[in-house]
Amino acid sequence: MSKTILEIKDLKRDFQMGVETVHALRGINFNVETGEFVTIMGSSGSGKTTLLNILGCLDQPTIGNYFLDGVDVKKLTRDELAQLRNRKIGFVFQSYNLLPRTSALENVELPLLYNKDVSVSERRERAMHALESVQLADRSDHTPSQLSGGQQQRVAIARALVNEPVMILADEATGNLDSRTSYGIMALMQELNQTHGKTIVFVTHEPDIASFSSRTILLRDGMIQKDTKNEKPRSAKQVLAELPVTDDYKI
Amino acid sequence: MDILNLIRIAYRALQRNKLRAFLTMLGIIIGVAAVIAMVAIGQGSKQSIHDQLSSMGSNMLTVSPASNLNGGVRIAGSSFQSLTQKDIIALQKQVQYITEISPSITSRGQAINGALNWPTSMQGVSPSYLDIRKLTLKDGIPFNENDVTTSAKVCLIGQTVIDNLFPGGENPIGKVIRFNKIPFQIIGILNPKGQNAFGQDQDDILIAPIGTVQKRISATIYYQNIYASAANENVTDAAVTEMTSILRESHRLRSNEDNDFTVRTQAELINTLSATSGLLTVLLTVIAGISLVIGGIGIMNIMYVSVTERTREIGLRMAIGARGTDIMLQFLMEAILISITGGVIGVVLGMVSTWLVTATLGWPTIVSESSVVLSFIVCAVTGIFFGYYPAQKAARLDPIEALRYE
Ligand SMILES: Nc1ncnc2c1ncn2[C@@H]1O[C@H](COP(=O)(O)OP(=O)(O)OP(=O)(O)O)[C@@H](O)[C@H]1O
Ligand SMILES: [Mg+2]
Numbered sequence: 001m002s003k004t005i006l007e008i009k010d011l012k013r014d015f016q017m018g019v020e021t022v023h024a025l026r027g028i029n030f031n032v033e034t035g036e037f038v039t040i041m042g043s044s045g046s047g048k049t050t051l052l053n054i055l056g057c058l059d060q061p062t063i064g065n066y067f068l069d070g071v072d073v074k075k076l077t078r079d080e081l082a083q084l085r086n087r088k089i090g091f092v093f094q095s096y097n098l099l100p101r102t103s104a105l106e107n108v109e110l111p112l113l114y115n116k117d118v119s120v121s122e123r124r125e126r127a128m129h130a131l132e133s134v135q136l137a138d139r140s141d142h143t144p145s146q147l148s149g150g151q152q153q154r155v156a157i158a159r160a161l162v163n164e165p166v167m168i169l170a171d172e173a174t175g176n177l178d179s180r181t182s183y184g185i186m187a188l189m190q191e192l193n194q195t196h197g198k199t200i201v202f203v204t205h206e207p208d209i210a211s212f213s214s215r216t217i218l219l220r221d222g223m224i225q226k227d228t229k230n231e232k233p234r235s236a237k238q239v240l241a242e243l244p245v246t247d248d249y250k251i
Numbered sequence: 252m253d254i255l256n257l258i259r260i261a262y263r264a265l266q267r268n269k270l271r272a273f274l275t276m277l278g279i280i281i282g283v284a285a286v287i288a289m290v291a292i293g294q295g296s297k298q299s300i301h302d303q304l305s306s307m308g309s310n311m312l313t314v315s316p317a318s319n320l321n322g323g324v325r326i327a328g329s330s331f332q333s334l335t336q337k338d339i340i341a342l343q344k345q346v347q348y349i350t351e352i353s354p355s356i357t358s359r360g361q362a363i364n365g366a367l368n369w370p371t372s373m374q375g376v377s378p379s380y381l382d383i384r385k386l387t388l389k390d391g392i393p394f395n396e397n398d399v400t401t402s403a404k405v406c407l408i409g410q411t412v413i414d415n416l417f418p419g420g421e422n423p424i425g426k427v428i429r430f431n432k433i434p435f436q437i438i439g440i441l442n443p444k445g446q447n448a449f450g451q452d453q454d455d456i457l458i459a460p461i462g463t464v465q466k467r468i469s470a471t472i473y474y475q476n477i478y479a480s481a482a483n484e485n486v487t488d489a490a491v492t493e494m495t496s497i498l499r500e501s502h503r504l505r506s507n508e509d510n511d512f513t514v515r516t517q518a519e520l521i522n523t524l525s526a527t528s529g530l531l532t533v534l535l536t537v538i539a540g541i542s543l544v545i546g547g548i549g550i551m552n553i554m555y556v557s558v559t560e561r562t563r564e565i566g567l568r569m570a571i572g573a574r575g576t577d578i579m580l581q582f583l584m585e586a587i588l589i590s591i592t593g594g595v596i597g598v599v600l601g602m603v604s605t606w607l608v609t610a611t612l613g614w615p616t617i618v619s620e621s622s623v624v625l626s627f628i629v630c631a632v633t634g635i636f637f638g639y640y641p642a643q644k645a646a647r648l649d650p651i652e653a654l655r656y657e
Contacts, residue, residue, distance in 0.1 A: 058570055058650050079574045086572020097567045097654065101267060113256055114572040159571070 005167060005199050006032035006055060011064035013050050013222075024050040025061070026222040034166070037193045037200045037233070039210040042219030048203045049171055051219070055201060056091050056169045057081045069166065086114050090160030090198075092170035096152045098144040104131060104155045105140040111163045130158040134188060150181035157188060167199040168192065174209055180243060186212045186236035212236050261585040264557070275553045276593035278546025279630060283597025284604060285539035286626045287618060291605040293532030295616035297525055303447060304521045310484045311383055312349070312491060313520075314477040314498070317513045332473035333502060333511045339477065341501040348490035350482050353380035354474040356464050360431040362412060362457065369415035373406070373430050373457040375464025376478075383480045386458075391424045391439030399460040402467060406435040409454035410443040430457060433467050487516045540629075546593065547633040554586050554641035565645050566653025579646035586638020587631060594630030598623055 013025040024047045032038055040048050053059040054066060057073055066073045069088065076084065085091070098107045108127040112118045118126070131137050134154040144152050153173060160168055170189070174182035190212060192198045202213060210216045211234050218226040265272040316333045334354070342352055356375045361368050378395055381387070394405050408423055417423050423437045435457070444453040465471060481490040491514045498512055558565070565578055605616045 053651055056570070079576070082569065082572050082574040085570065091570055093654070097563065097570075099564060099567070102263075110568070111571040114568075114574070114577055163572075 002033040002035060004031050005034045005069055006030075006201075007065075007067040008055075009065045009067075011051075011054065011061045011066060013047070013054065013059070014062045024222055025054075027064070028222075028224055030217060030224065030227060032199060032201065034199055035193070035197050036215055037189070037213040038202065038215045038217060039213040040201065040203045040217050040219060041205070041207070041210055042225075044205075046219040047222040048219055050222075052169055052171050052201065052203050056089050057085050058091075082114075086111055086163060088166050090157075090163065090165040090168040092153070092156050092160050092168065092173045094172040094175045096144070096149075096156045098152055098155055098159075100145065101143055103141045103143055104136060104147065104158075107144070107155055108158045108162050110159060115163060126162055127158075130162040131155070133161065134158045150177055150184065153177060153181075153185060154188070157185070161192070165198070167201070170200070170202045172203055172205065174204065174206075179208075180240070182206075182209060183236050183240040183243065187240055190233075190236050257580055257584040258588065260581055261588045264561075264585055265588060271553065272589060275549050275589055276546075276596065278549040279543065279590050279593030279633065280546075280597040280600060282539060282543030282546045283594050283626045283630060284601035285542055286536060286629075287598060287601025287622055288604045288608065288616075289535035289539050290532060290622040291601070291616040291618045292608060292614060293528060293535055294619050294622075295609075295614060297528040297532065298617055299615040300524045300528060301521055304517055304524065306385065309517050309521075310481040310487055311517045312479045312481060312487065312494065313515045313517075314479070314494065315475075315513050315515070316473075317509075317511055332471075334474040334477055335472055336474075338474075338498055338501050341497055342477070342479070342494065345497050346479075346490075346493060348482050348486045348493050349479045351379040351383050351480040353377040353383055353478045354461050355380065355476040355478060356461065356469050356471070356474055358431070358464060358468045360468070362416060363429040364416040364426070367416050367418070369412060371409075371412050371430075371455050371457060373459055373464060373468060375459050375461040375468070377461050379480075380458070380478060383478045386444070387442045389440045389442045390422075391437070393439055394460050399462045402462040402465075403460055404433060404435050404463060404467070405438045405459065406430070407439040407441055407458040408437050409441050409456040409458075411452055411455040412457060413440065431468055435459065481516075487518065491516060543626075543629060543633060547590070547637040550586050550589055550634065551637035551641060553589075554582060554638055555644070557585065558582060558641050558645040561645075562648065562653045562656040565648050566650050566656065569648070569650035570654060575646035578648075579642045582642035582645045583635065583638045586642065587634035590630045590634030590638075591627075594627050597630070598627065601626075 008028055008030050011025055011028040012023070015022040015024055028051065040051065042048050050059070054061055055068075057068065057076075060074065068084065071084075073081070073084075098104075099110070105124075105127050108130050109123050112123040112126060128137065128140065131140050134157055136151060136154055136158065139147060139151065144155070147155065153176075157168075157173070160170075168189075174185050177185065186209060189200055189202065193200050200213075202209075204210055211230070213230060214233050215227070215229050217224055218228075314334065336354070339352060339354055342349070346352075353376045358373050358375075359370070360373060362371050362373075363369075377399055378393055381393055388407065391407070393407065394403065397403070398405055406428075408428075413423055416428060417426070423440065425437065427434050427436050429435070441454065441456070441458070447453050459468075461474075479490070479494065481487045494514050495510065498514075499510065502511060504511065568578060568581075569575075602618055605618055608614050609616045
């Protein structure tokens with residue numbers, strides 16, 4: 001039994017740049033069911049980030065409605081939105097956005113700091129657990145500058161997971177990484193999606209990455225051009241295993 | 252977000268820029284230290300003035316010639332001559348609240364002992380003066396009424412004059428010194444009293460019978476002051492009234508004429524001086540307070556820099572669920588931490604410098620608890636006040652814009 005988690009109705013987002021109005025999104029309709037793994041694709045400037053920011057309750061649509069888990073986001077206050085981001089959404093950014101000079105563990109703990117229901121000891125424990133799930137438990141006391149790009153992104157994913165969100169939003173989470181590391185991230189995403197039932201919306205440029213998802217939405221000039229179901233998504237784990245060992249050195 | 256976390260986050264942020272945090276604190280440190288030291292010095296001098304005046308005898312009354320309108324021209328009190336022996340006799344006859352009375356004339360001059368000389372003052376008084384002023388002799392004997400009437404050339408000597416005229420340590424009793432060419436035999440040594448409330452050396456004095464000074468030194472029939480002792484502290488006001496009416500009668504003043512003298516009680520003098528030194532304290536405190544405000548502006552400045560520097564961090568925190576209030580508190584806590592730490596260091600520095608002032612300059616000081624508590628509160632308030640706007644700026648940032656910030 002799948003339940004609709006995201007519901008978007010005739011969504012428009014305009015940016016006012018002086019006298020000019022930029023129409024970043026020009027009327028978008030789609031629903032996402034719980035447990036789906038959706039990739040959003042499109043050329044640069046097509047409105048992917050704008051859409052994801054709205055889905056993540058970081059931004060509000062100019063026109064149209066957005067229901068998250070049945071709640072009309074437009075009706076929420078700034079603080080309620082913050083609370084919603086904290087409890088229901090895990091955000092993964094293209095540029096990792098980890099706090100510098102702060103250990104991996106403390107970076108992962110960050111969302112729990114803003115959750116009153118979590119005690120200090122529970123916070124430690126859950127952060128450690130999240131780091132374990134991205135295989136970085138042994139690096140918990142490393143600061144971002146002591147980690148590789150892929151490791152930093154895994155810390156960022158652990159941070160997105162730590163509050164046990166219902167939905168993970170990722171904006172070009174593999175954009176800065178080589179293909180082997182990207183596959184590693186995708187394998188992690190697939191695992192989160194398949195074994196933990198997290199809904200994932202993943203923005204990417206690369207069709208290669210999109211092939212790991214169960215559905216792909218193609219944006220063009222702020223409109224949905226194509227919305228295709230992928231009946232047989234590739235397994236990132238398998239692709240990773242089949243990758244030649246010397247692959248890294250060839251490119 | 253609980254307070255412990257807030258403190259930890261703020262502490263971390265400051266730790267990353269230790270020097271900058273310290274320089275920011277410096278304004279507060281100096282401000283608080285200044286407030287504490289200034290108040291301590293002010294309070295100390297106030298207390299010592301009070302103690303000294305009380306030790307002079309809290310039931311002492313002083314009569315001075317007053318300025319008076321004379322054909323519309325106001326004449327300075329000191330140049331006005333109205334107190335004479337007639338007044339003393341009138342007072343001695345009629346008073347009931349007053350136990351002792353002494354006239355006083357002071358004259359500046361050169362005291363000479365052989366080849367040594369020293370500029371000092373000679374005060375002519377009656378024997379009761381020592382009781383009124385609570386002066387005591389270390390050695391020798393006081394002069395008596397007979398010495399006054401015979402204008403005997405005897406005097407009592409203060410410690411400072413001894414130090415300058417008898418540097419060898421010999422006993423001055425019985426020795427003859429000259430004051431304005433007149434020879435005086437020293438018959439007694441005054442116990443040292445130190446500086447008075449005005450910073451004058453009270454031991455730089457020769458005390459002689461009033462008749463002697465009047466005839467041989469000043470050649471005047473007028474007194475500069477009349478000192479008196481009220482029977483006890485509670486009747487000083489009654490004594491003032493009594494003296495005033497006797498003196499008015501003695502001066503033949505009509506009821507529509509102003510007094511040509513003033514009668515002051517010691518309590519009045521204490522109040523006047525306390526008020527003056529209180530004003531000084533207020534002034535010093537205001538100056539110190541201004542430096543605190545400048546310190547606060549320093550905090551504000553650095554907090555704005557901090558908010559700008561950490562725009563991305565703010566954006567991230569908001570994106571993962573921090574409310575505006577959380578961000579606000581985070582930066583406010585940072586400002587408060589700076590100001591409170593600065594305050595603690597300032598309190599310590601203020602106490603140390605107060606102690607140094609007493610140790611090196613010998614100034615009396617009192618570090619009052621209230622000034623410590625007050626400057627501490629002011630610090631916290633300064634932190635909140637000057638940290639508020641930068642913190643609010645941070646709290647109002649738009650998460651997306653903040654995340655994009657380069
Ligand atoms: N804050 C803003 N102010 C003005 N215009 C904006 C703003 N954000 C986005 N836009 C405009 O909206 C359009 C869509 O931008 P968006 O960032 O969503 O594109 P994108 O699909 O994420 O592109 P990319 O693949 O390069 O990240 C662009 O034309 C962009 O210039
Ligand atoms: Mg984008």
